[in-house]
Amino acid sequence: MISTKARRSTPKVRTGCATCKTHRIKCDERRPRCGQCTSAGRSCPGYPQASTSQPEIKMYNIPFKVPGSRADRELLHYYCCEAAGSLSRLSDTTLWTHLILQRCEDQSVIRNSIVALTSLYRDYMLVRSPRFEISVKHIQRITRSHSQLRAHLTRDPSAEVALICSLIFYTFECLIGNVQQALWHLDQGLILLRRLQTDYPYLVDGQETYAQLVAIFSQLDIHASIFLLERTPILRLASPEQVLGEMHTVPERISGLSDLETSLAVLQNWTLWHLMEFVEYKNLPQSHVPSIVIRQRLQLEAQLQKLEELSEKMATSEDFQSFTSAQRQRLILLRSQALIFHAVLLENIICTFDAAKIPLEATCRFDIALTQISTLLSLSSESESESSFEKKTPSNRAFTLSTNIIAMLYFICLKTSDRRILRTALSLMQGSLFTSRDGLWDARTAVTIVKAIVSEDDLQSEEPEMDFKLEDVGSGIVDTDGGLEEAFKLLKLEQSQIK
Numbered sequence: 001m002i003s004t005k006a007r008r009s010t011p012k013v014r015t016g017c018a019t020c021k022t023h024r025i026k027c028d029e030r031r032p033r034c035g036q037c038t039s040a041g042r043s044c045p046g047y048p049q050a051s052t053s054q055p056e057i058k059m060y061n062i063p064f065k066v067p068g069s070r071a072d073r074e075l076l077h078y079y080c081c082e083a084a085g086s087l088s089r090l091s092d093t094t095l096w097t098h099l100i101l102q103r104c105e106d107q108s109v110i111r112n113s114i115v116a117l118t119s120l121y122r123d124y125m126l127v128r129s130p131r132f133e134i135s136v137k138h139i140q141r142i143t144r145s146h147s148q149l150r151a152h153l154t155r156d157p158s159a160e161v162a163l164i165c166s167l168i169f170y171t172f173e174c175l176i177g178n179v180q181q182a183l184w185h186l187d188q189g190l191i192l193l194r195r196l197q198t199d200y201p202y203l204v205d206g207q208e209t210y211a212q213l214v215a216i217f218s219q220l221d222i223h224a225s226i227f228l229l230e231r232t233p234i235l236r237l238a239s240p241e242q243v244l245g246e247m248h249t250v251p252e253r254i255s256g257l258s259d260l261e262t263s264l265a266v267l268q269n270w271t272l273w274h275l276m277e278f279v280e281y282k283n284l285p286q287s288h289v290p291s292i293v294i295r296q297r298l299q300l301e302a303q304l305q306k307l308e309e310l311s312e313k314m315a316t317s318e319d320f321q322s323f324t325s326a327q328r329q330r331l332i333l334l335r336s337q338a339l340i341f342h343a344v345l346l347e348n349i350i351c352t353f354d355a356a357k358i359p360l361e362a363t364c365r366f367d368i369a370l371t372q373i374s375t376l377l378s379l380s381s382e383s384e385s386e387s388s389f390e391k392k393t394p395s396n397r398a399f400t401l402s403t404n405i406i407a408m409l410y411f412i413c414l415k416t417s418d419r420r421i422l423r424t425a426l427s428l429m430q431g432s433l434f435t436s437r438d439g440l441w442d443a444r445t446a447v448t449i450v451k452a453i454v455s456e457d458d459l460q461s462e463e464p465e466m467d468f469k470l471e472d473v474g475s476g477i478v479d480t481d482g483g484l485e486e487a488f489k490l491l492k493l494e495q496s497q498i499k
Helices: 018-022 035-040 070-087 094-106 108-126 136-155 159-176 179-199 208-227 257-277 291-315 318-322 325-348 357-385 388-392 405-415 419-430 443-453 456-460 483-498
Strands: 398-400 436-438
Touching (some): 094 108, 094 159, 094 208, 108 136, 108 398, 159 179, 325 405, 419 443, 419 456
């Protein structure tokens, strides 16, 4: 019997020079000209430049075996290396970088939803044009994710899976810019979470995944209520004892950023509830406000003041020097949010006889917050410049989920009468943030609205104080139901009618 020697298979070389590829020979890839061409006397054209249209797959970084196509594995790898960290930027990264990824191993519905989200996110980051157009491929992936969740919940009505997918679907719609659908997914998740906390607390208490889900849904609830001025948060985070001053919201000592973040979320949620419940007392003097409202308001203000002091103490402590860049940025963001929520509370309900002092205190906090945000954006820019992905991406886009940076700058523009503060806030939005989206908030849209309300002459006037606020001049537009997107539509309609 004649034995045949098996032919050794060698991998194709795809990175050699064009001449070697044409002659189907192995290129040794010497620089500047390969050895094969030099020894044969052939002209060596060099090597093609690596394409920047797709981020480089450096290595597979998935902690479990993934069924499905190579494309799905590459997308999961990209999620591990880039998308998860970006989605959780300036917040606790545990949910996106660890817990959701762990669920991907044994829950195919979560894994497929993450693959769909990552595909959409990657293309969003690569698009050069101002407007991101969703492709048929993405629509098919998203539709399939919805169908798979419905089928899964029919077999296994898991609240955890439903909450995680609700969060992912909300992020889908934010990337697309479909605000109303994003809010619908968010509200469904919040309603489910509230029901779990009320009727099935034993399922939630002590569970790390649920604790992380409560934290992010609480932040998104606040984010949505800032976006829609008529919206009251679905969750109530402050207990009756905290509201009445029988229990402190902010502890005497803060052990870390997570404690600070939790206290801030409770105070932000409480502030939004307070302003909506007692809106009829806005800007009224103390003599016209019921005593129970004054008591709650003073208790809330005291806790916000305490949080400001503790966050400042943390920023000036010796421990701050050992913080990572991400931790420093996170602390700066928390301080900025505390300052601005305190300023908004001061502006809305006057509970002191010294009414002239209120605008000054609010303006001071706006000014400090702007300095903090400017520092934060500089640090964030330095961090991104060190990212290999950022260097390879042709788009200057950025996407975060709930930092509220765009919202804070937008509200400073609307509520200040100080020209310098207005110019600074607008400048920050027009700078590195201009192509950014933070959840429901789009920086380009916010800038367009502000610049349409205030004239260039008013903006550049040398007078330090304006005799108006943009929220008053733009009344009927900036306070419309539907948030920033509806305000933009009304503005465009108004401009078309003038023409």
